[in-house]
Amino acid sequence: MSNKDIYILAIESSCDETAAAVVVNGRKVLSNVISTQIPLHTLYGGVVPEIASRKHIERVNQVIEEALKEANCTLDDIDAIGVTYGPGLVGALLVGLSAAKAICFAKDIPLIGVHHIEGHICANYIQNVDLEPPFVCLVVSGGHTHLVRVKDYGEYEILGRTRDDAAGEAFDKVARAIGLGYPGGPKIEQKAKEGDPEAIAFPVAKVADGPYDFSFSGLKSAVLNYMNGAQMKGETVNEADIAASFQKAVIEALTGNARRAIHEFECDKFAIAGGVASNGTLREAMETMCQEEGVEFYHPDPILCTDNAAMIGAAAYYEYVAGRRDGWDLNAIPNLPLGQR
Ligand code: KG4
Numbered sequence: 001m002s003n004k005d006i007y008i009l010a011i012e013s014s015c016d017e018t019a020a021a022v023v024v025n026g027r028k029v030l031s032n033v034i035s036t037q038i039p040l041h042t043l044y045g046g047v048v049p050e051i052a053s054r055k056h057i058e059r060v061n062q063v064i065e066e067a068l069k070e071a072n073c074t075l076d077d078i079d080a081i082g083v084t085y086g087p088g089l090v091g092a093l094l095v096g097l098s099a100a101k102a103i104c105f106a107k108d109i110p111l112i113g114v115h116h117i118e119g120h121i122c123a124n125y126i127q128n129v130d131l132e133p134p135f136v137c138l139v140v141s142g143g144h145t146h147l148v149r150v151k152d153y154g155e156y157e158i159l160g161r162t163r164d165d166a167a168g169e170a171f172d173k174v175a176r177a178i179g180l181g182y183p184g185g186p187k188i189e190q191k192a193k194e195g196d197p198e199a200i201a202f203p204v205a206k207v208a209d210g211p212y213d214f215s216f217s218g219l220k221s222a223v224l225n226y227m228n229g230a231q232m233k234g235e236t237v238n239e240a241d242i243a244a245s246f247q248k249a250v251i252e253a254l255t256g257n258a259r260r261a262i263h264e265f266e267c268d269k270f271a272i273a274g275g276v277a278s279n280g281t282l283r284e285a286m287e288t289m290c291q292e293e294g295v296e297f298y299h300p301d302p303i304l305c306t307d308n309a310a311m312i313g314a315a316a317y318y319e320y321v322a323g324r325r326d327g328w329d330l331n332a333i334p335n336l337p338l339g340q341r
């Protein structure tokens, strides 16, 4: 490989954030522009796919232009485009993908499709420029909860996943139940600060035939049952205690499986990624667990945990140097599996 710096323009539009970034050599972020639709979807208590697609169409060109401008670049400086092609909302994904294809065609540069979850994992390469595989990574977002063994750049093995709700989804559903609104994760975290995590013993589900798998729907039901029970008895509930006790149960499940994986695979590096990874209480628990296990702990800043395009640029770079290119037939795949091409 020559020593020329590789400039990647990355585009992300899988859910409710329209994002573009310019990343050099997979690690240096020149710009990371995120246009969020959260205030719009908040009106409906969650993401409305049709509205998300329309807003992406309105914003995508502006966001790309802003990313180039902030990076002090033009399209002539760009070596390749990395774009999320799954998993995600199909209409939302298609907007970013179409924009990427159009630019690649016009400028005659390579198109590289990126898996959204691989992007989340690669956010750790940006945050920690010395981090190299192998390591184990816990990806916790609104749609996914995966414990992943990162064997090499672009080489992933799924150790465990959720059997029902994703961790972020559980945060969002419980927040809605106790009247905190959308998105639930940050609101539960805030509310939990005023509460007692030991107040209510919510169950931490274990999956009998999957030591690294998760299940959060039972926990969500336990919270709802607790609320209904109190209501029927005419008792008032303490929302802060519910938030703190629920959050503790989620964190116990996540740290427990992570600790088992660290033991089993004798790894010396552990990372977290995804929207829920910006939860400060989760980070502290993971940090303590890693100290106890004698492994190095990595986590991206919140701006790199949330959906963003810089992480897609980091993932695309390692695909680029491995020689992988996509054709015009690259399609949006809503349920794209991790680690498969
Ligand atoms: O990765 P992300 O931005 O989008 C997806 O790919 O899903 O994750 C969004 C999820 C939402 O469910 C949100 O409630 C959750 O991450 N989240 C949090 C926190 N911040 C965002 N969950 C717990 N604590 C937080 N501080």
Ligand code: ZN
Pocket (backbone or CB within 6 Å): 116, 120, 141, 142, 274, 275, 306, 307
């Ligand atoms: Zn995400």
